[in-house]
Amino acid sequence: TQLLEQSPQFLSIQEGENLTVYCNSSSVFSSLQWYRQEPGEGPVLLVTVVTGGEVKKLKRLTFQFGDARKDSSLHITAAQPGDTGLYLCAGIEWGNMLTFGGGTRLMVKP
Amino acid sequence: EAGVAQSPRYKIIEKRQSVAFWCNPISGHATLYWYQQILGQGPKLLIQFQNNGVVDDSQLPKDRFSAERLKGVDSTLKIQPAKLEDSAVYLCASSLVAANYGYTFGSGTRLTVV
Numbered sequence: 674t675q676l677l678e679q680s681p682q683f684l685s686i687q688e689g690e691n692l693t694v695y696c697n698s699s700s701v702f703s704s705l706q707w708y709r710q711e712p713g714e715g716p717v718l719l720v721t722v723v724t725g726g727e728v729k730k731l732k733r734l735t736f737q738f739g740d741a742r743k744d745s746s747l748h749i750t751a752a753q754p755g756d757t758g759l760y761l762c763a764g765i766e767w768g769n770m771l772t773f774g775g776g777t778r779l780m781v782k783p
Numbered sequence: 784e785a786g787v788a789q790s791p792r793y794k795i796i797e798k799r800q801s802v803a804f805w806c807n808p809i810s811g812h813a814t815l816y817w818y819q820q821i822l823g824q825g826p827k828l829l830i831q832f833q834n835n836g837v838v839d840d841s842q843l844p845k846d847r848f849s850a851e852r853l854k855g856v857d858s859t860l861k862i863q864p865a866k867l868e869d870s871a872v873y874l875c876a877s878s879l880v881a882a883n884y885g886y887t888f889g890s891g892t893r894l895t896v897v
Contacts, residue, residue: 679825706885715787715874715888716826761825770839771886773818773825 676700677764677774685780686752694747694777696762703765705745707736710759710776752781785809787889789875795895801863804892808856808877814838815852816886817860818874826874832858865896 677698686692696705704723708716720729722738722745729736733756735748745762759778763771788807796802808815813834818826829848831838834855843850847866852858862869872893876886 677825713893714890715876716886717888718885721885763825770828770831771816773827776823776825778823 677762677772679760679762679774679777681777682775683778683780685782688753688781688783689751690781692749692752692779694749694760694779695744696746696774697744698764699743700764700766701742703742705738705742705765706763706771707745707747708761708763710761716759716761749779752779754781754783757781787875787877787887789873789889789892791892792890793893793895795897796865798867798896799864801861802865802894803859803861804873804875804894806858806860806875806889808858808875809887812877812879812887813855814878815858816876816878817850817858818876820872820874820891822871829860862894865894867896870894870896 677696680695704721706721707719709719710716720731720736722736725740725742727738733750737746749756757780759776761776762774765771790805794802815832817829819829820826829843830840830850832852835852848862850860872891874888874891876888878886
């Protein structure tokens with residue numbers, strides 16, 4: 674099992690602030706996905722990044738895949754209370770199996 | 784399209800009892816997964832099915848956990864006997880053949896073992 678480490682584990686910020694969440698591994702992944710999970714629900718896919726160095730934007734969220742395809746980051750601009758949740762990165766190394774990181778729990782206070 | 788259905792949503796049992804969870808994936812999704820998510824952690828894969836065959840069950844504690852996917856559609860996950868450390872949310876997910884399209888997760892079953 675390949676290890677994906679996320680940092681920080683917890684983040685509490687005020688509405689309007691910017692933040693970055695990191696996902697790091699010593700393994701190379703063919704692709705990497707970011708999910709968001711709300712209490713009592715399953716994770717919901719936000720984005721898939723495939724190419725090393727790739728940057729994808731989803732409204733106020735910017736996702737980047739490292740050049741070596743071992744790490745990724747999620748940047749949120751002007752965070753809103755609705756962004757509150759657990760953010761999970763997951764790597765696909767081979768086959769169809771996802772390996773999840775431990776998650777970053779984000780709280781955005783109004 | 785309908786999502787991944789799971790039942791029950793919640794279950795409380797005493798240790799050493801048995802419990803079963805049910806999952807109905809999205810129609811047409813050949814691959815089905817069961818994950819265990821302990822509070823405060825990311826999901827951990829227990830077993831992966833491709834149609835009705837097992838692809839990976841290397842992290843399934845086979846002395847107490849079992850899973851089946853009859854006819855390549857619905858799946859059940861069973862724990863017998865349950866231990867306190869089995870308290871977690873059990874998530875079922877399905878995907879098309881290529882995981883790059885992402886998994887669709889159900890809402891999970893929250894199991895509490897007392």
